Amino acid sequence: MAKTIQQINEKIKKGKAVIVTAEEIISIVEKKGLSKAAQEVDVVTTGTFGPMCSSSAYFNVGHTKPKTKIGGGIAYLNDVPAYTGLAAVDLYLGATALPDDDPRNKLYPGEFRYGGGHVIEDLVAGKDVQLRAEAYGTDCYPRKKLETLINLRDMNDAVLFNPRNSYQNYNVAVNLSDKMIYTYMGILKPNLKNANFCSAGQLSPLLNDPLYKTIGIGTKIFLGGGIGYVVWHGTQHNPNVKRGANDVPLSPAGTLAVMGDLKQMSAEWLKGVSFIGYGASMAVGIGIPIPILNEEICSYTAVKDEDIWAQVIDFGEAYPQAIPGSLGQVNYKQLKSGKITLMDREIPTGNISSYRKALEIANLLKNMISKGEFLLTEPVACIPGPDSGIKYKPLIERPTMI
Amino acid sequence: MISKRIVLHFPFGLVDQPILCQLVKEYDLTFNILKASITPRVEGILVLELSGKNSNYKQGIEYLKQIGIEIQSLSQDVVRDEEKCTDCGVCIPICPTNALLMDAKTNRVQFLNEKCVVCELCVKACPYQAMEVHF
Numbered sequence: 001m002a003k004t005i006q007q008i009n010e011k012i013k014k015g016k017a018v019i020v021t022a023e024e025i026i027s028i029v030e031k032k033g034l035s036k037a038a039q040e041v042d043v044v045t046t047g048t049f050g051p052m053c054s055s056s057a058y059f060n061v062g063h064t065k066p067k068t069k070i071g072g073g074i075a076y077l078n079d080v081p082a083y084t085g086l087a088a089v090d091l092y093l094g095a096t097a098l099p100d101d102d103p104r105n106k107l108y109p110g111e112f113r114y115g116g117g118h119v120i121e122d123l124v125a126g127k128d129v130q131l132r133a134e135a136y137g138t139d140c141y142p143r144k145k146l147e148t149l150i151n152l153r154d155m156n157d158a159v160l161f162n163p164r165n166s167y168q169n170y171n172v173a174v175n176l177s178d179k180m181i182y183t184y185m186g187i188l189k190p191n192l193k194n195a196n197f198c199s200a201g202q203l204s205p206l207l208n209d210p211l212y213k214t215i216g217i218g219t220k221i222f223l224g225g226g227i228g229y230v231v232w233h234g235t236q237h238n239p240n241v242k243r244g245a246n247d248v249p250l251s252p253a254g255t256l257a258v259m260g261d262l263k264q265m266s267a268e269w270l271k272g273v274s275f276i277g278y279g280a281s282m283a284v285g286i287g288i289p290i291p292i293l294n295e296e297i298c299s300y301t302a303v304k305d306e307d308i309w310a311q312v313i314d315f316g317e318a319y320p321q322a323i324p325g326s327l328g329q330v331n332y333k334q335l336k337s338g339k340i341t342l343m344d345r346e347i348p349t350g351n352i353s354s355y356r357k358a359l360e361i362a363n364l365l366k367n368m369i370s371k372g373e374f375l376l377t378e379p380v381a382c383i384p385g386p387d388s389g390i391k392y393k394p395l396i397e398r399p400t401m402i
Numbered sequence: 403m404i405s406k407r408i409v410l411h412f413p414f415g416l417v418d419q420p421i422l423c424q425l426v427k428e429y430d431l432t433f434n435i436l437k438a439s440i441t442p443r444v445e446g447i448l449v450l451e452l453s454g455k456n457s458n459y460k461q462g463i464e465y466l467k468q469i470g471i472e473i474q475s476l477s478q479d480v481v482r483d484e485e486k487c488t489d490c491g492v493c494i495p496i497c498p499t500n501a502l503l504m505d506a507k508t509n510r511v512q513f514l515n516e517k518c519v520v521c522e523l524c525v526k527a528c529p530y531q532a533m534e535v536h537f
Contacts, residue, residue, distance in 0.1 A: 049488065051529060113531065186492045187527045194495035271488065273529035283488065283529070338494070338504060348495035352529070354488040356509035 115280020182277020
């Protein structure tokens with residue numbers, strides 16, 4: 001019998017809902033069968049924790065006396081440039097922003113030890129951060145220079161806003177070249193000596209709802225240790241890719257745009273990261289509850305690592321040169337075993353995404369729902385599915401007018 | 403027999419002396435150099451595996467101390483900051499001696515100090531800056 005989100009919320013309020021993680025549901029379905037599992041289980045919690053470059057935050061820092069129009073001027077948070085093309089004291093900071101004097105890859109491979117993601121981590125850790133700003137001065141905002149310590153608690157608003165998070169599946173990165181390369185998928189040793197992947201696999205939110213039947217705009221989520229919402233589909237959302245018989249995409253597909261109150265979040269679930277030779281970024285923790293409305297949704301959440309396949313891509317040449325093609329496909333059970341076999345060779349694997357933390361998030365969310373602290377939401381609109389006509393496009397360059 | 407991985411700190415003035423040679427000649431010890439460097443202030447750091455008979459090993463170490471070399475055991479020098487580590491495991495395939503591995507039960511990365519040769523590849527590979535080497 002089908003359930004509604006409203007009915008599930010009633011059960012949560014009464015403390016009678018059955019909530020399990022996306023790992024636990026696998027054996028429940030195996031033991032009890034799909035029909036019984038779908039009847040008994042009300043919510044399946046998912047989780048993921050990994051570097052997600054398209055992450056950012058915006059702030060309203062409040063007005064100085066006399067007032068300063070930082071908007072249209074220049075601003076730095078701990079020497080990391082923030083975007084000022086907004087109103088007078090609104091600032092926008094991206095996770096991959098770097099201090100002007102960071103040598104980047106001039107000293108190859110660069111270390112990128114501190115960037116926008118690290119500023120966000122410091123802020124949520126409660127640390128003071130230096131704000132330095134230059135303004136051009138106006139009649140209503142006369143001040144031209146500002147240098148002060150600021151703290152998250154004193155800001156009027158601080159909002160985490162991530163245009164692309166929680167990738168539904170991701171490629172496995174290898175290096176066929178004879179040189180060590182430094183990528184956003186980590187250090188890749190020459191001649192196929194390691195393979196890096198990045199997904200929580202069977203725990204990952206969108207791999208448990210492959211056709212976006214429950215996760216939509218307005219879905220309430222665990223975000224960075226606080227509460228957040230899905231606000232749109234993410235950038236590069238690409239639902240129309242090849243899928244397995246279980247509807248799970250065989251390559252990177254859906255993504256989510258999410259946001260939430262940064263003041264609720266914690267440095268345990270938002271961490272600045274530094275990829276040698278590549279850049280700075282931020283690791284984000286996300287957990288999404290999936291209401292078990294019917295057997296179909298239940299069967300989706302019971303997906304196992306061995307049923308989720310990913311493509312192996314050569315980052316030595318194919319990826320940077322945008323040459324399509326996969327070297328083969330492997331599943332997450334193989335990837336998580338520590339080695340895969342590819343081109344008749346055994347290759348050790350490394351995950352960029354933390355399964356330990358993903359599981360902690362799924363369990364935290366499970367406990368929050370069990371205690372009635374977290375109710376499920378009905379999405380206000382769906383995110384585009386495979387039939388939406390959305391297709392990820394490359395940039396076709398055209399000569400500019402001289 | 404004894405075999406230990408140790409870090410030798412050579413003060414200024416000793417870096418140009420053939421000291422290791424004495425360990426072989428006088429104390430019948432064998433060594434395998436894992437890492438060697440001289441800092442800009444002309445102090446030397448040498449990481450090596452030193453092996454030999456217990457009594458010879460003791461006397462060899464005593465000799466090194468007497469001429470002014472500071473000795474530390476290697477295990478004190480490579481440190482994993484467990485607060486920073488997220489146990490993702492991206493360091494595991496990078497390690498040439500399999501000193502890092504995933505515990506499938508706890509989903510935590512294990513660091514086997516005794517296998518580490520201080521190549522520092524994991525220090526570079528860790529996005530969270532959780533691996534540190536202190537000499």
